[in-house]
Amino acid sequence: MKLVTAIIKPHHLEQVKEELYKAEVNLITVSEVLGHGRQKGVTEVYRGFKETGNLLRKIRIEIAVNDNFVEPTIKAIIKGAKTGKTGDGKIFVVDLAECVRIRTEERGGEAIG
Amino acid sequence: MKVSRLVALCCVLVLSSAGLCFAAQSPPAPKIDSGDTAWVLMSAALVMLMTPGLAFFYGGLVRRKNYLSVLMQCFIVLAALSIQWVLLGYSLSFAPGTSWIGGLQWIGLKGVGFEPYPSYSATIPHQAFMIFQAMFAVITPALIIGAFAERMKFSAFLIFTILWATFVYDPVAHWIWGVGGWLREMGAMDFAGGAVVHINAGIAALVAAVMIGKRKCFDKHSVPPHSLPFSVLGAGLLWFGWFGFNAGSALGANALAVNAFVVTHTAGAAAALTWAIIDWKFNGAPTMLGTISGAIAGLATITPAAGYVGIISAIFIGVVASILCFAAVSFLKHKFRYDDSLDAFGIHGIGGIWGTLATGLFASKAINPAGANGLLFGNPKQFLIQLITVAVTAGYALIATYILYKIVDWAVGIRVNEDDEAIGLDLTQHNEHAYTILD
Numbered sequence: 001m002k003l004v005t006a007i008i009k010p011h012h013l014e015q016v017k018e019e020l021y022k023a024e025v026n027l028i029t030v031s032e033v034l035g036h037g038r039q040k041g042v043t044e045v046y047r048g049f050k051e052t053g054n055l056l057r058k059i060r061i062e063i064a065v066n067d068n069f070v071e072p073t074i075k076a077i078i079k080g081a082k083t084g085k086t087g088d089g090k091i092f093v094v095d096l097a098e099c100v101r102i103r104t105e106e107r108g109g110e111a112i113g
Numbered sequence: 114m115k116v117s118r119l120v121a122l123c124c125v126l127v128l129s130s131a132g133l134c135f136a137a138q139s140p141p142a143p144k145i146d147s148g149d150t151a152w153v154l155m156s157a158a159l160v161m162l163m164t165p166g167l168a169f170f171y172g173g174l175v176r177r178k179n180y181l182s183v184l185m186q187c188f189i190v191l192a193a194l195s196i197q198w199v200l201l202g203y204s205l206s207f208a209p210g211t212s213w214i215g216g217l218q219w220i221g222l223k224g225v226g227f228e229p230y231p232s233y234s235a236t237i238p239h240q241a242f243m244i245f246q247a248m249f250a251v252i253t254p255a256l257i258i259g260a261f262a263e264r265m266k267f268s269a270f271l272i273f274t275i276l277w278a279t280f281v282y283d284p285v286a287h288w289i290w291g292v293g294g295w296l297r298e299m300g301a302m303d304f305a306g307g308a309v310v311h312i313n314a315g316i317a318a319l320v321a322a323v324m325i326g327k328r329k330c331f332d333k334h335s336v337p338p339h340s341l342p343f344s345v346l347g348a349g350l351l352w353f354g355w356f357g358f359n360a361g362s363a364l365g366a367n368a369l370a371v372n373a374f375v376v377t378h379t380a381g382a383a384a385a386l387t388w389a390i391i392d393w394k395f396n397g398a399p400t401m402l403g404t405i406s407g408a409i410a411g412l413a414t415i416t417p418a419a420g421y422v423g424i425i426s427a428i429f430i431g432v433v434a435s436i437l438c439f440a441a442v443s444f445l446k447h448k449f450r451y452d453d454s455l456d457a458f459g460i461h462g463i464g465g466i467w468g469t470l471a472t473g474l475f476a477s478k479a480i481n482p483a484g485a486n487g488l489l490f491g492n493p494k495q496f497l498i499q500l501i502t503v504a505v506t507a508g509y510a511l512i513a514t515y516i517l518y519k520i521v522d523w524a525v526g527i528r529v530n531e532d533d534e535a536i537g538l539d540l541t542q543h544n545e546h547a548y549t550i551l552d
Contacts, residue, residue: 010178011535014330034550057550 001096001112002070006061007035008081008089013059016080023076025069027112029062037087058089064099066109143229146236149365153234153241156361159354160248164191164255166350170409171259173343174402174455176336178537179263180547186270190255193271194278198247205283207233207246212295215287232292234364245361250286253310254278259455260318261325263336266529267542273521277317281513285313285506300495301502302476302484304373305362307417307468308506315462316510318453324518325528327452329535336454341401348405352381355412359419372480373419376427377412383431384411391439403439410438410460414468418475421484426475430468438463466503473499 008016013030020028034055065073074091082088101111168187172180194202199222209232210216219225222243230239254274261270288294289303303309330336338344359377363370388407389399396403414434415427422430442459453459473496476487486492521527528534533541540546 011532011537014333032550055551 001099001109002065002067003094003096004061004063004065004070004073004077005092005094006063006077006081006089007033007058007091008061008077009087010057010059012081012088013061016061016077019076019080020063020073023072025063025065025073025076027063031060031062033058033060037090056087064096064112066112143231143235145227145229145238146365149234149236149367150238150241152366152370153237153245153361153364156357157241157245157248159357160245160252160361161191161354163248163351163354163358164188164252166347166354167252167255167258168347169343170347170351170405171262171344171455173340173345173347174338175262176537177339177547178539180339180539181543181545182267182538183258183262185267185543186258187255189271190258190274191251193275194251194254195247197275197278198250199243202250202278202283203243203246205279206250206286207243207291209292210287212293212298213288214284215291236365242364245364246286249306249310249358250278250282253282253306253314256310256314256457256461257318257321259457260322260453261527262454263328263538264325264528264534265538266526267538269521269525269527272525273517273527276517276521277514280517281317281510282309282313285309285509288505289502296502296505299501300485300498302421302472302495302499303417303469303502304420304472305359305416307414307465307472308502311413311416311461311465312469312503312506313465313510315458315460315465316507317514318457319451319462320511320514321518322453322458323451324515324522327450328454329531331452332450338402345401345405348408352408352412355381355416359416363420369420369481372423376422376424377415377419379424380415380427380431380434381408381412383428384408384414384435387411387432387435388439391435395443406438406442406456406460407435410434410464413461413464414471417465417468418472421472421476421481421487423475423477423480426471426477430471430475433471434464434467437467466507469499469503469506470496473497 006016010032017028020026035058036056061077063073070093074093077091098107099109099111100107104111164187168184171187172183175183201220203222203225204217204219205215208215208217208219222240225239225243227238227240229235229237230242233239233242254277257277286309288296289301289309290297301308328336355377356374360370360374363373385404385408388410389404392403393399411431411434414430418426418430438460441463442456446453446456446459472487474487474489476484476495477490478484478486485495488496518527529538529541
């Protein structure tokens with residue numbers, strides 16, 4: 001089991017969701033976050049707009065998947081969020097120690113899907 | 114007892130015949146009345162507040178990335194069209210001219226002074242009438258914003274709005290309200306702007322919505338309002354301002370103003386209640402959005418009728434307004450798949466048409482002796498006149514808006530590009546965010 005976390009631009013969310021559904025990844029947690037990458041937000045200035053403290057609005061997506069779904073998930077996120085320009089975001093994949101579905105108390109791979 | 118009655122009757126007869134003789138000789142000299150002037154000035158301020166009110170009403174309904182763009186569009190209309198009005202618009206609309214358009218003699222308010230202009234109102238300074246009308250000229254184009262919200266380029270919006278005010282609002286206002294205007298001469302009754310304001314803006318909204326095309330997300334998922342409480346605030350301000358809009362259109366602090374005030378309030382209330390009930394029946398719950406939509410529909414609908422109809426008619430007009438507007442918003446829009454984003458046509462267009470026709474049905478000389486009776490009071494001709502007024506206003510607004518849209522689209526491009534639409538108009542058009550996240 002892996003936890004896939006992606007940081008993307010807010011207006012890419014709809015497209016990413018669509019691609020994830022196409023890849024049959026239907027469980028997703030989304031939150032609104034602030035952050036910046038190695039350009040410290042500077043090169044992402046939009047038409048001279050200056051963000052306070054160079055923190056930019058981003059969307060964080062978290063998806064817990066079984067190992068065979070890791071690549072399809074990554075590919076779907078890239079497909080939905082890639083423009084080739086600075087600021088498209090990042091994807092992190094980490095091992096997931098456990099997963100419990102509260103309703104049934106199922107554990108592990110059973111609980112994820 | 115009998116004798117005193119007889120004496121009183123004689124007095125009345127003598128006095129009224131004296132009055133008749135006087136009237137036959139020369140009309141009473143116009144004289145400024147302080148009560149009338151105070152009420153019209155106050156009403157102008159009330160109507161001014163409707164445009165920021167509309168901004169909140171519309172602003173709450175869009176996504177938060179486009180919130181400021183809607184507030185800004187409404188606010189800039191207030192600024193830009195107020196200047197257009199004093200420089201040119203008032204003259205085109207209200208100066209004596211041909212039956213089609215006002216003359217140019219009042220450009221820059223030349224000759225529009227502090228003496229009354231009796232053709233419009235004999236008891237208030239001419240400039241008081243002018244500034245009251247200015248607020249109507251401001252809010253009418255602002256209503257159209259609801260049709261193309263979340264996707265129109267600001268520069269294009271500004272040019273389109275000024276052109277629309279000059280070539281659509283000003284002529285139509287002249288036809289119906291101006292001295293010598295051909296619909297006015299024909300006997301069209303539009304007390305506070307059912308045709309001039311609501312049909313005009315509503316049809317323009319439909320044309321604009323169809324031509325600019327759907328928002329990118331329109332077919333994929335519904336666009337939830339980002340803050341309904343703001344819309345409720347806006348609806349409250351609109352309702353409050355509408356007393357100036359309709360009761361102020363009596364142009365005096367008098368019984369007619371009171372009638373307009375009462376029927377306006379009543380129709381708004383009846384329509385709000387009706388929409389809530391329809392919602393409850395068809396959608397399972399009475400919604401806040403539905404209730405305020407109903408209120409606005411009722412208020413828009415009673416606008417042309419406010420000075421001509423009584424209380425029971427007002428309730429009927431309000432109830433039917435909500436039924437028709439609900440049908441337009443819930444069925445018509447989805448059947449024909451046009452993205453009238455905030456229902457400017459569905460509420461103002463449909464409401465304005467029904468209200469203008471209803472005036473031809475329910476108008477009564479018992480309410481306003483200066484008006485005419487409607488169909489239900491034995492005068493079918495008035496209904497025909499109202500029907501012509503609706504058709505002419507809608508037809509002209511449709512064609513003229515189409516042409517102006519094409520011109521502006523050719524000149525600067527109407528719609529923002531796809532990226533800008535996705536990022537949102539606040540950031541891409543105004544370099545601002547409505548909300549911060551951390552601070």
